[in-house]
Amino acid sequence: MLDTSKVFEAIIISLHVSFVSTLFAFSISIFFGYLIATKKFILKRYIVSILGSLTSIPPVCAGLIVYLIISRSGPLGWMELLYTPSAMIIAQFIIIFPIMVTLIINYIEREYPQLRDELISYGASQKDILFLLVTNQKGIYLTTLLIGFGRAVSEYGAAAIVGGSIDHVTRNMTAMIALETAKGNILIGVTLGAILISISLIISFGINYFKNDD
Amino acid sequence: MMINLKKIQYQISKKTILDNINLNIQDGKTTIIMGKNGSGKSTLLKLLNQIIKPSSGFFESNLSKPVPMLFQKPLILQNSVIYNYQILKQIKKHQINHSWFEKFNLLNLSNQKMISLSEGEKQKIFISRIMSFDQSQLFLDEPNQSLDLQSEKLLIDLLMKEKKEKTIVMTLHDFEIAKKIGDYFIYLENGKILVQDKYENFFKKFPL
Ligand SMILES: Nc1ncnc2c1ncn2[C@@H]1O[C@H](COP(=O)(O)OP(=O)(O)O)[C@@H](O)[C@H]1O
Numbered sequence A: 001m002l003d004t005s006k007v008f009e010a011i012i013i014s015l016h017v018s019f020v021s022t023l024f025a026f027s028i029s030i031f032f033g034y035l036i037a038t039k040k041f042i043l044k045r046y047i048v049s050i051l052g053s054l055t056s057i058p059p060v061c062a063g064l065i066v067y068l069i070i071s072r073s074g075p076l077g078w079m080e081l082l083y084t085p086s087a088m089i090i091a092q093f094i095i096i097f098p099i100m101v102t103l104i105i106n107y108i109e110r111e112y113p114q115l116r117d118e119l120i121s122y123g124a125s126q127k128d129i130l131f132l133l134v135t136n137q138k139g140i141y142l143t144t145l146l147i148g149f150g151r152a153v154s155e156y157g158a159a160a161i162v163g164g165s166i167d168h169v170t171r172n173m174t175a176m177i178a179l180e181t182a183k184g185n186i187l188i189g190v191t192l193g194a195i196l197i198s199i200s201l202i203i204s205f206g207i208n209y210f211k212n213d214d
Numbered sequence B: 001m002m003i004n005l006k007k008i009q010y011q012i013s014k015k016t017i018l019d020n021i022n023l024n025i026q027d028g029k030t031t032i033i034m035g036k037n038g039s040g041k042s043t044l045l046k047l048l049n050q051i052i053k054p055s056s057g058f059f060e061s062n063l064s065k066p067v068p069m070l071f072q073k074p075l076i077l078q079n080s081v082i083y084n085y086q087i088l089k090q091i092k093k094h095q096i097n098h099s100w101f102e103k104f105n106l107l108n109l110s111n112q113k114m115i116s117l118s119e120g121e122k123q124k125i126f127i128s129r130i131m132s133f134d135q136s137q138l139f140l141d142e143p144n145q146s147l148d149l150q151s152e153k154l155l156i157d158l159l160m161k162e163k164k165e166k167t168i169v170m171t172l173h174d175f176e177i178a179k180k181i182g183d184y185f186i187y188l189e190n191g192k193i194l195v196q197d198k199y200e201n202f203f204k205k206f207p208l
């Protein structure tokens, strides 16, 4: 039987973990994206290409790395993060940050030189320039958010490794789908899958609405 | 003297774009920079306004920092006309002078999206945006680009008034307009000054 309160719990866990990891990855992507795209420094090209290749890191590997770091004998073992939502947030962050920051670097590298000269002639500060870069093409940032969130919420391997699929705590929707399907409860799996897709669509429509709003 | 350049060279990634530039920009005068596409006009204008720094040579200006200037490809923000027009005010926190905006009759475009305007309409917004700051030095890169004849005539009339009180440096392609407005002329070719002179002498060398 489909236990609605369990499903509801899984939805909340999925949304909570993925929202936090997406917002976190997004803020840091803007900060570093701006620095990397606008400043000249040694190794810049290398950093950009490393980030570029990390965009296709297999989620399971990201999960494994985080696992090794936060497991009891790992360097951050004392923080006791393993099998908590925080561990899932960290793993998702590692998966989506390279994607989001690469999109933002590409955009700023294209847009910045055009904006910069004229804004400098207006006496604009770095802060003004950053503000205009962010507000001028809201659509690009919203799309970046959407891509990050979409990947975070739909990902299974990494969150399962570091989250442990613990009932009430870290069992998100993807973990529940895998579990129920494995138990032979195909109907529950399909229902959860449909809910997951609907949530993604609703969020995507919401973001597109904002995009066309300005 | 307002800006003084001696043996100025400007390079980007080993390519020499401006070479051996010696010139004086006079206070209160209108200087016109001419030359073919790619001869270095826009680069020289940016250098004069300290947007870019010379690679070598002597540069002196009585302006301590860049002033708002009209670029060849001006800033377009994905927003309304009025937002684009007032962005300078937002950054500079300065009272703005709407007289050009009004004379170009742009008020009825205020709420349209900037990107929906025609090139000529955009150009009028860009010029009005720079003129709204009411500074006494003007750096204008091809201010008449995309304008229809009537608007171009209005631009010339307005500049003729400004020129009495201001120092103007601008690039132009049109010799007729240059003749009308300019006091001093520079002709660039491949990043070098081929001819520079005041009105009477310059047009003897260019009998057009
Ligand atoms: N950022 C840049 N990088 C490389 N080359 C440039 C850059 N800016 C200008 N140039 C080159 O410098 C030359 C002069 O350009 P520009 O000053 O725009 O010419 P003009 O305004 O006279 O048409 C051109 O050959 C152009 O390709």
Ligand SMILES: [Mg+2]
Residues within 6 Å of the ligand: B041, B042, B043, B072, B141
């Ligand atoms: Mg030019």
